[in-house]
Amino acid sequence: MIGQKVTVMMDRPLGSKHPKHGFIYPLNYGYIPDTVAGDGEELDTYVIGEFELLDRFEGYVVAIIHRQDDVEDKLVVCRDQYRYNESQIEALVEFQERFFQSTIEMSD
Numbered sequence: 451m452i453g454q455k456v457t458v459m460m461d462r463p464l465g466s467k468h469p470k471h472g473f474i475y476p477l478n479y480g481y482i483p484d485t486v487a488g489d490g491e492e493l494d495t496y497v498i499g500e501f502e503l504l505d506r507f508e509g510y511v512v513a514i515i516h517r518q519d520d521v522e523d524k525l526v527v528c529r530d531q532y533r534y535n536e537s538q539i540e541a542l543v544e545f546q547e548r549f550f551q552s553t554i555e556m557s558d
Contacts, residue, residue, distance in 0.1 A: 451511045451514065451525065452511050452512070452513065452514060452555070452556065452557045453510060453511065453531065453557060454510065454511050455508065455509070455510055456482050456495075456508070456509065456510070456511055456525075456527060457482065457483070457506065457507070457508050458478075458480045458481065458482055458495045458497055458506065458507045458508075458509070458527055459480050459481055459482075459483055459505070459506055460478050460479065460480035460497075460503075460504050460505055460506065460507070461479070461480050461481060462475050462478075462479040462480065463475070463478050463479075463480075463503045463504060463505070464476070464477055464478045464500075464501070464502065464503050464504070465503065468546075473545060473546070475545070476542075476545055477496060477497060477498055477500075477542060477543075478496075478497040478500055478503070478504045478507065479494070479495070479496055479497070480494075480495050480497065480504075480507070481493060481494055481495060482495055482525070487521075487522040487523065488520075488521035488522040488523070489521050489522045491522075493522075493523075493524075493525055494522065494524050494525070495524065495525040495526070495527050496515075496524060496525070496526045496527070496542070496543050497509065497527050497528070498512075498526060498527070498528050498534060498539065498542050498543075499528045499529055499530070499533060499534070500529070507527065509527040509528050509529045510527065510528060510529075510530070510531045511525050511526070511527055512526050512527065512528045512531055512532075512533075512534065512539070512556065512557075513525070513526035513536070513539050513554050513555060513556045514526070514554070514555045515543065515547060515552050515553075515554055515555075516552055516553050516554075516555060517547075517550045517551065517552045518550075518551040518552060518553070519550055519551045520550055520552075524543070524547075526539055526543065526554075531557075535556075536554050536556055539554055539556075540554060
């Protein structure tokens with residue numbers, strides 16, 4: 451999926467609170483409609499590089515976060531394909547990914 455243009459629907463926009471764990475989302479977080487992840491739900495997606503509340507967003511999949519201790523991967527979507535490097539993405543998603551063992555896959 452890396453490099454594909456996708457539409458993301460936000461279910462946890464910038465500044466919203468996680469329904470179970472209480473942390474605040476410092477970025478927009480949503481899902482890609484009509485997809486299925488390992489948990490049977492749609493593919494969850496971090497939207498990076500956008501600093502306003504979004505309901506919907508179109509951008510490119512720039513990375514896949516593979517969780518070794520969870521049943522699903524997360525996508526990272528951005529307006530520009532080569533704007534962020536791996537360590538920047540790791541820092542942006544750390545607020546939630548710190549609870550999991552994961553690796554980040556990006557295009558070469």
